[in-house]
Amino acid sequence: MNVTIVGAQWGDEGKGKVVDLYSDEADYIARFQGGNNAGHTLVVDGKKTVLHLIPSGILNEGKTCLIGNGVVFDVAAFFEEVDELLKHGVLSETEEGRRPHDRIQVSERTHVILPYHVELDRAREQKAGEGKGKIGTTVRGIGPCYEDKIARRGIQVIDLLYPELLREKLQRAVEEKNVLFREVYQSAPVDLEQTYQACLKLGERIRPFVADVRGILLEAQRAGKKILFEGAQGALLDVDHGSYPYVTSSNTVSGGMFAGTGLGPGPRLNIVGITKAYLTRVGTGPFPSEVEQTEPEIAKQIRDVGAEYGATTGRPRRAGWLDLVALKYVAELNGLTGIALMKVDVLETLPVIRLCVGYRLNGKEIYDLPASIQDQEQVEPILETVPGWEKYQTSEVKSVEDLPQGLRNYIKKIEDFVGVPVVLLSTGPGREETLEITNPFR
Ligand code: IMP
Numbered sequence: 088m089n090v091t092i093v094g095a096q097w098g099d100e101g102k103g104k105v106v107d108l109y110s111d112e113a114d115y116i117a118r119f120q121g122g123n124n125a126g127h128t129l130v131v132d133g134k135k136t137v138l139h140l141i142p143s144g145i146l147n148e149g150k151t152c153l154i155g156n157g158v159v160f161d162v163a164a165f166f167e168e169v170d171e172l173l174k175h176g177v178l179s180e181t182e183e184g185r186r187p188h189d190r191i192q193v194s195e196r197t198h199v200i201l202p203y204h205v206e207l208d209r210a211r212e213q214k215a216g217e218g219k220g221k222i223g224t225t226v227r228g229i230g231p232c233y234e235d236k237i238a239r240r241g242i243q244v245i246d247l248l249y250p251e252l253l254r255e256k257l258q259r260a261v262e263e264k265n266v267l268f269r270e271v272y273q274s275a276p277v278d279l280e281q282t283y284q285a286c287l288k289l290g291e292r293i294r295p296f297v298a299d300v301r302g303i304l305l306e307a308q309r310a311g312k313k314i315l316f317e318g319a320q321g322a323l324l325d326v327d328h329g330s331y332p333y334v335t336s337s338n339t340v341s342g343g344m345f346a347g348t349g350l351g352p353g354p355r356l357n358i359v360g361i362t363k364a365y366l367t368r369v370g371t372g373p374f375p376s377e378v379e380q381t382e383p384e385i386a387k388q389i390r391d392v393g394a395e396y397g398a399t400t401g402r403p404r405r406a407g408w409l410d411l412v413a414l415k416y417v418a419e420l421n422g423l424t425g426i427a428l429m430k431v432d433v434l435e436t437l438p439v440i441r442l443c444v445g446y447r448l449n450g451k452e453i454y455d456l457p458a459s460i461q462d463q464e465q466v467e468p469i470l471e472t473v474p475g476w477e478k479y480q481t482s483e484v485k486s487v488e489d490l491p492q493g494l495r496n497y498i499k500k501i502e503d504f505v506g507v508p509v510v511l512l513s514t515g516p517g518r519e520e521t522l523e524i525t526n527p528f529r
Pocket of ligand 1: 225334
């Protein structure tokens with residue numbers, strides 16, 4: 088059995104912790120989309136590690152981490168993480184089996200994020216100011232890199248190893264970027280030679296990591312090895328199915344794993360959607376169950392207790408109630424077979440708990456997210472208040488049977504509405520603060 092983990096909200100659901108737990112049982116952990124816009128905060132043995140690009144499974148010794156072709160790959164950012172992991176002793180320069188390239192492989196076909204992508208991302212966001220055009224990106228160059236990929240002017244990891252071809256491709260890309268920088272954004276042009284030399288250097292360092300990731304996965308699947316696919320961001324940020332244009336530039340839904348690794352749908356796959364017991368969003372865009380205006384003290388409480396500040400950018404996250412309509416949509420989009428419910432401990436600090444069970448649009452009740460961004464911005468949530476379990480310390484609970492009745496009802500309500508079982512509960516940041524109900528690998 089293979090397992091795919093996807094974010095079931097707007098990202099920041101706590102996927103890192105679940106990947107870290109599930110990777111105990113996996114042989115391979117593969118990422119298939121996104122880049123270093125992701126931020127996984129992991130707490131292992133009380134030590135905090137933030138990873139953006141390398142799969143969280145790296146902390147699990149003996150596992151191989153793979154970066155699929157669907158990822159956009161900032162080579163310099165990758166090496167910053169490698170260096171950090173070397174410093175923490177997770178990786179070693181000399182010990183066979185623990186050397187960085189023994190533990191991580193990158194697909195030859197993965198597209199490279201270059202400094203001009205980051206600069207373009209920044210210039211666009213800056214030009215948009217606080218107007219409608221502002222997406223609130225992580226400014227990691229993600230969108231511009233995917234644009235180049237689709238426009239067939241991207242640089243792939245393998246190109247870094249072919250100097251002549253690299254120069255040709257870079258020249259074409261830089262020429263066009265410089266028109267944009269000069270004419271549209273009034274910023275400094277890119278220096279071709281400097282970019283080329285930097286790419287050659289990175290190419291030399293990345294060489295031992297470059298691999299046929301598709302082939303590795305296929306062989307692993309044939310040999311009956313267990314693969315964990317690690318999604319980044321969340322389904323509501325999917326470029327096709329999310330609140331477009333306030334989305335990221337990749338397919339974050341489970342379907343993205345096939346194109347993003349080159350592995351066709353295998354026979355046995357469980358897909359676990361990770362959701363917090365409430366909802367947050369960073370960046371701009373509609374958020375029907377948001378409480379920033381309606382119940383600001385709840386928003387503050389969620390942010391403070393849940394430490395809801397971006398792992399990549401440090402931005403405060405907008406907070407709201409769990410939206411069951413959106414979660415059902417996400418379950419359908421992804422073919423979810425299980426839900427991991429995260430941060431349930433935050434709810435026990437709230438004096439009141441509500442769930443969004445529908446929307447009102449132009450005086451009518453609706454039970455689907457409308458396609459138009461204008462309608463999404465106008466819908467009002469239909470909220471249902473549920474009994475809470477204030478001051479109950481769920482992090483101390485060791486079995487599902489011992490959970491407070493209020494929480495058990497809350498879980499049942501989610502399962503009935505969405506039609507998918509809750510397979511894992513997280514009651515705190517540590518590995519041990521977890522209640523596993525069903526193991527998706529079995
Ligand atoms: P980009 O992916 O940097 O282009 O940003 C596009 C949108 O996705 C913005 O609203 C970001 O805040 C959001 N986003 C990107 N990555 C993450 C993530 O890992 N967690 C939460 N939001 C994200």
